[in-house]
Amino acid sequence: MTMPVDTLDPVFFEQHVARVKAAWRKHAQSLTWEEKVAAIERMRERGLSLKRAREENTRKAEKS
Amino acid sequence: MKQTLQVLLQLRAEGVLARFAVGGAIAASFYIEAVATEDLDIFAFLRPSPGGLVVLTPLYERLKELGATLQDEHVLIHGWPVQILPAYSPLVEEAVHEAREQTFEDLAVPVVTADYLCAIALQTGRPKDYLRVYSLIQAGCVNTAKLRQLIQIHELQERWNDYARRYA
Numbered sequence: 001m002t003m004p005v006d007t008l009d010p011v012f013f014e015q016h017v018a019r020v021k022a023a024w025r026k027h028a029q030s031l032t033w034e035e036k037v038a039a040i041e042r043m044r045e046r047g048l049s050l051k052r053a054r055e056e057n058t059r060k061a062e063k064s
Numbered sequence: 065m066k067q068t069l070q071v072l073l074q075l076r077a078e079g080v081l082a083r084f085a086v087g088g089a090i091a092a093s094f095y096i097e098a099v100a101t102e103d104l105d106i107f108a109f110l111r112p113s114p115g116g117l118v119v120l121t122p123l124y125e126r127l128k129e130l131g132a133t134l135q136d137e138h139v140l141i142h143g144w145p146v147q148i149l150p151a152y153s154p155l156v157e158e159a160v161h162e163a164r165e166q167t168f169e170d171l172a173v174p175v176v177t178a179d180y181l182c183a184i185a186l187q188t189g190r191p192k193d194y195l196r197v198y199s200l201i202q203a204g205c206v207n208t209a210k211l212r213q214l215i216q217i218h219e220l221q222e223r224w225n226d227y228a229r230r231y232a
Contacts, residue, residue, distance in 0.1 A: 028097030
């Protein structure tokens with residue numbers, strides 16, 4: 001598919017978003033519950049490590 | 065997660081939890097795509113004490129024996145913060161009774177049905193709950209006649225109207 005020059009063209013943008021959503025929904029429906037829970041666990045771990053990094057940065061900033 | 069669920073099933077087998085069902089984002093992930101969550105919500109009927117009162121002490125004592133630790137309003141079971149919520153409304157009580165067993169690995173785990181998840185989300189009424197209602201309906205896993213019945217019985221019409229104003 002040829003990409004239009006203006007990718008923010010409203011019609012193209014709407015269609016693109018709808019395609020991405022549909023593809024994602026199809027992908028999500030193909031996953032088992034165990035796979036989805038594993039994805040949630042990964043999201044949680046990422047969230048926790050970001051939180052730890054933020055806290056570490058705050059501590060460093062407070063020290064300096 | 066499997067070990068966490070195993071502990072909950074063990075508590076039920078021992079009678080410490082009379083009945084329970086998985087709710088919240090983890091239950092929703094059975095029906096729709098996974099969304100980030102920090103905890104596992106459990107709706108439960110606790111075993112009443114001989115005097116008829118429901119007390120949390122035996123549950124927490126047994127959880128500690130099984131290696132769980134308390135962390136704010138959660139119990140940390142095998143790395144997962146679990147929020148055990150005694151069934152707090154007639155709707156949630158019904159949701160626990162009507163939960164269906166779903167397989168997680170080789171475990172049969174009671175999970176709140178999509179219809180009840182929608183109704184509970186309407187009752188809770190935060191933006192993220194409305195988004196869950198939208199996602200469940202959009203995914204086509206809600207029995208609309210049943211949801212309409214739940215909205216009427218549990219007087220959630222105003223919440224439904226509020227949701228519809230935002231999403232319909």
